[in-house]
Structure formats: C-alpha cells, structure tokens
Amino acid sequence: MIFRMIKxxxxxHHSYFLGDGGKAAVIDPRRDVEIYQDLAxxxxxxxxYIFETHRNExxxxxxxxxxxxxxxxxxxxxxxxFAYGNPVNEKDKFQLGSMELEVLETPGHTKESISLVLxxxxxxxxxxxxxxxxxxxxxxxxxIDFYGVKNRPKxxxxxxxxxxxxxxxxxxxxxxxxxxxxxxxxxADIREQDYSTVGYEMNxxxxxxxxxxxxxxxxxEEELYYPPYFRNMEKLNQxxxxxxxxxxxxxxxxxxxxxxLQKNGFQILDVRKPTSFAGGHIKGSLSIxxxxxxxxxxxxxxxxDPIIIVDxxxxxxxxxxxxxxxxxxxxxxxxxxxxxxxxxxxxQDVETLKLQTVQQLRDRQFDGDFNLLDVRKLADREKGFxxxxxxxxxxxxxxxxEEIPKEQEIVVYCDSGFKSTMVASYLxxxxxxxxxxxxxxxxxxxxxxxxxxxxxx
Numbered sequence: 252m253i254f255r256m257i258k259x260x261x262x263x264h265h266s267y268f269l270g271d272g273g274k275a276a277v278i279d280p281r282r283d284v285e286i287y288q289d290l291a292x293x294x295x296x297x298x299x300y301i302f303e304t305h306r307n308e309x310x311x312x313x314x315x316x317x318x319x320x321x322x323x324x325x326x327x328x329x330x331x332x333f334a335y336g337n338p339v340n341e342k343d344k345f346q347l348g349s350m351e352l353e354v355l356e357t358p359g360h361t362k363e364s365i366s367l368v369l370x371x372x373x374x375x376x377x378x379x380x381x382x383x384x385x386x387x388x389x390x391x392x393x394x395i396d397f398y399g400v401k402n403r404p405k406x407x408x409x410x411x412x413x414x415x416x417x418x419x420x421x422x423x424x425x426x427x428x429x430x431x432x433x434x435x436x437x438x439a440d441i442r443e444q445d446y447s448t449v450g451y452e453m454n455x456x457x458x459x460x461x462x463x464x465x466x467x468x469x470x471x472e473e474e475l476y477y478p479p480y481f482r483n484m485e486k487l488n489q490x491x492x493x494x495x496x497x498x499x500x501x502x503x504x505x506x507x508x509x510x511x512l513q514k515n516g517f518q519i520l521d522v523r524k525p526t527s528f529a530g531g532h533i534k535g536s537l538s539i540x541x542x543x544x545x546x547x548x549x550x551x552x553x554x555x556d557p558i559i560i561v562d563x564x565x566x567x568x569x570x571x572x573x574x575x576x577x578x579x580x581x582x583x584x585x586x587x588x589x590x591x592x593x594x595x596x597x598x599q600d601v602e603t604l605k606l607q608t609v610q611q612l613r614d615r616q617f618d619g620d621f622n623l624l625d626v627r628k629l630a631d632r633e634k635g636f637x638x639x640x641x642x643x644x645x646x647x648x649x650x651x652x653e654e655i656p657k658e659q660e661i662v663v664y665c666d667s668g669f670k671s672t673m674v675a676s677y678l679x680x681x682x683x684x685x686x687x688x689x690x691x692x693x694x695x696x697x698x699x700x701x702x703x704x705x706x707x708x
Contacts, residue, residue: 252350252371253294256445257286261545261574262310263435267382267428272348276300278367278382279430280313283573288321300345303327304384305364308481309436311492311579319494328363335491349373355417359410360385360393380426386413388429390442392458394475407470411463423450436476476646480549480578487579501572502585504559506597509587518552521561522571525672529604529688533561533594538676540669541567545574550646551677557584564590604675605687607662609695621660626674635703637696645670648677657683664689
C-alpha cells in the first residue's frame with residue numbers, strides 16, 4: 252500500500268496519492284501534476300481513479316490535466332452540474348488491490364461535497380482513514396458561505412449533520428485527511444496540523460462542543476474574506492480548466508522590451524522582499540513577496556493582461572510560476588531577463604518606496620498630517636491596533652480606494668511589513684504620491700512596548 256500527502260504551500264492545499272495492486276488513485280489533484288506521475292512510475296502503478304471531493308474555490312483543480320497526462324477516470328459528487336467527469340453517490344466503492352474507497356455524501360461546505368472512506372481489506376474491514384475535503388480540518392470546520400447569506404443556516408445544518416451522522420460514526424480511531432492545512436482561506440483558524448483523528452476533533456475542536464442550534468448560529472454568523480478570484484476558480488472547476496500539457500514557457504524580457512510591454516498594459520509583478528522593493532523598483536510594478544503570491548495574486552492581479560515576473564535571479568521563479576498557474580493565471584507571459592539588477596545596470600529609471608520605523612511613527616503618531624492605514628485581517632485588528640489608524644484589509648484595498656484620500660500622506664502598517672509594502676506599491680500604481688510602509692509594522696510596534704488599543708477600551 253502506497254500513501255502520500257502532497258502539500259502545496261501558500262494555499263495550504265493537501266492532495267493525496269494512494270496505490271496498491273498496480274492501481275493508483277489521486278484525491279483533489281493540483282494543476283501541476285508531474286508529482287503524481289512520478290509517484291505512479293516509481294511504484295509501478297497506473298492511475299485509475301481521480302477524485303474531487305468538491306468544486307474547489309481557491310485553486311484550479313488538476314483532474315483534467317492529470318487525466319490527459321496519465322489516464323484515469325474523474326469522479327465527483329453527483330449533486331452539481333459538472334461539465335466533465337463521472338458522478339458518484341453514497342456507498343459507491345472503488346478497489347485498488349486490497350484497498351477499498353467508499354463514497355460518503357457529506358454536503359455542507361458545498362452541496363455536492365463527498366468524503367472518501369479508506370479500508371485496507373488485507374488487514375481489516377474497519378475504516379482506517381477518511382478524506383474529508385473541506386468538510387472538517389484540524390481544529391476547524393469548513394466555511395458555508397458560498398450560497399449567499401440566506402442559505403447559511405441551511406448549509407450549516409447540512410455540515411453539522413454530515414459531521415455527526417457520517418464522519419463521527421466511523422469511529423474515534425479513524426484518521427482525518429483534510430484538503431487544507433493552516434493558512435487556507437477555506438477555514439477561519441485551522442491548526443498547524445496536517446492530520447487529525449475523529450476522536451481528537453470530537454474532544455478538542457471547539458465548534459464541535461456546541462449544540463446543533465449553537466453550531467448553526469455560529470457558522471451562519473461567521474465572516475470570512477471572499478477573494479475575487481474565487482468566482483473564476485469556481486467557473487474553471489465546473490467547466491474544466493484548459494489543459495496545459497506542461498508548464499507554460501516563460502519568455503525572457505529585456506529591460507527595453509519590458510518598457511514597451513508595460514505601456515501596452517502588461518502587469519509587472521515584483522516578487523522580491525519588501526525591503527528590496529522599497530530600495531528600488533520599476534515604476535508601476537506591484538510588490539507581492541514570493542511566499543505571498545498564492546494568497547494575494549488573486550486580489551491584485553487580473554486574468555486578462557499578461558504578467559511579467561521581476562525577481563533577483565534567486566531561483567524563485569519556478570515556484571512563482573507554479574502557484575500562479577494553480578490559481579488560473581494562464582496569462583503569465585515571462586520574466587525580466589537578468590532579474591532586477593539588469594534593470595538598473597541598463598540605467599533605467601528606478602522608483603523607491605518610503606519606509607518608516609516604528610520609532611519614527613511613534614514620534615509623529617498624533618501630528619494629524621497623515622492617514623494611518625491598518626491592512627491586517629479583521630481578527631488581528633480586534634486583538635489590538637495603533638491608535639488613530641483606519642482599518643481596511645489588504646485584499647479589500649482595491650475595492651475601497653475611495654476611502655483612502657490622495658491629497659494626504661498614507662502610512663501603511665500590517666503584521667510585519669510585507670502586506671503593508673504590497674498595499675503601498677498598489678497605491679503608488681493608482682497615482683498616490685506620498686505613501687509610506689512601516690518597517691516591522693505591528694510586530695515591531697509591540698516589541699518596542701508602544702501602546703496598543705484594544706477593541707473593548
């Protein structure tokens with residue numbers, strides 16, 4: 252028996268590879284599918300089954316890509332109108348050598364959500380694992396807000412019933428294999444834990460200690476951010492994403508050619524560290540640090556205009572390309588040849604971003620001649636904030652620009668200075684002339700023992 256979890260960083264996505272008796276199954280594959288092919292070849296397995304636990308919202312599902320590359324049939328829940336694949340229903344079973352996968356219909360996160368129960372029949376008929384998709388995570392349960400506010404109570408009730416009548420009846424020993432880990436937008440506060448068990452969640456997951464009525468009320472009132480790219484992912488995953496066949500070829504772009512392309516509307520994505528971006532960058536470029544690309548590209552980049560990557564030639568470009576493709580950015584065009592050094596070595600114009608230390612911010616905190624903008628998540632804001640600041644979550648800034656005045660200096664802070672630089676770069680793009688990013692931001696502010704306002708004060 253072969254079992255592997257494949258983790259996709261950034262979106263904290265988990266897919267699974269199972270194999271026995273010459274056959275393999277892949278659950279919730281990502282779009283760059285070479286890893287599944289490699290596992291199949293290494294273990295002399297033929298990929299027979301490709302399962303989707305639900306229509307995913309936060310990344311492009313790789314089922315069609317994997318089928319095109321390695322064969323196999325695609326299966327997903329019957330209660331949704333997919334344009335591809337085969338519907339499955341409660342108690343459908345699939346055999347891989349001594350392994351058996353059984354379908355459970357577990358709606359709640361979405362209406363067509365399924366879970367897959369695994370038994371190793373060579374050892375026992377007892378359930379060993381269950382692949383739960385976005386139904387439940389370590390310390391958290393799936394979000395239920397994709398069908399509008401009015402349908403939240405109904406979806407919350409479906410989620411509760413799926414958990415208590417289907418999953419928890421499998422036995423406390425059963426290993427839970429969710430589709431996401433900590434950092435995913437598919438749950439409010441997922442623990443730093445890849446796996447869990449039914450028993451552990453029943454005893455430690457705070458949401459599961461509630462009565463059914465309390466659970467429904469809490470989930471219905473839960474407010475989670477809804478990135479704009481979700482709609483694009485939903486459409487791609489319903490209709491089937493275009494098959495790439497391989498990673499797209501990225502074109503090297505010279506500094507002079509980049510100038511021409513930028514004038515034609517190309518998007519320039521700078522993935523260097525915030526301090527490097529602040530020290531010098533191409534005017535009009537957007538700063539999203541490499542590790543932040545999976546979480547924030549969908550908030551700030553569009554799917555129409557071609558994208559050019561700017562880096563420091565530090566070997567990060569391949570990963571950036573992969574995470575953008577996983578988010579459906581097939582408009583990825585190329586990269587600045589030679590990285591940012593080639594830009595200034597060609598004596599091209601360089602723009603800088605003002606930085607400010609927390610000491611400097613503290614000295615002028617109450618001067619009243621600037622706007623202080625907090626771009627952290629609301630949950631972090633509620634734990635404490637700098638007095639005098641206005642709150643707009645980083646991802647929502649493009650939709651709330653009218654609340655940020657252009658005629659005054661804008662000083663931006665976040666958790667540690669990464670998101671603040673990203674937002675500052677976006678404001679510069681939009682014609683704001685006086686923008687500052689706070690070095691170290693809230694973390695540095697707290698470490699300096701400066702006062703923090705609590706929401707209950």
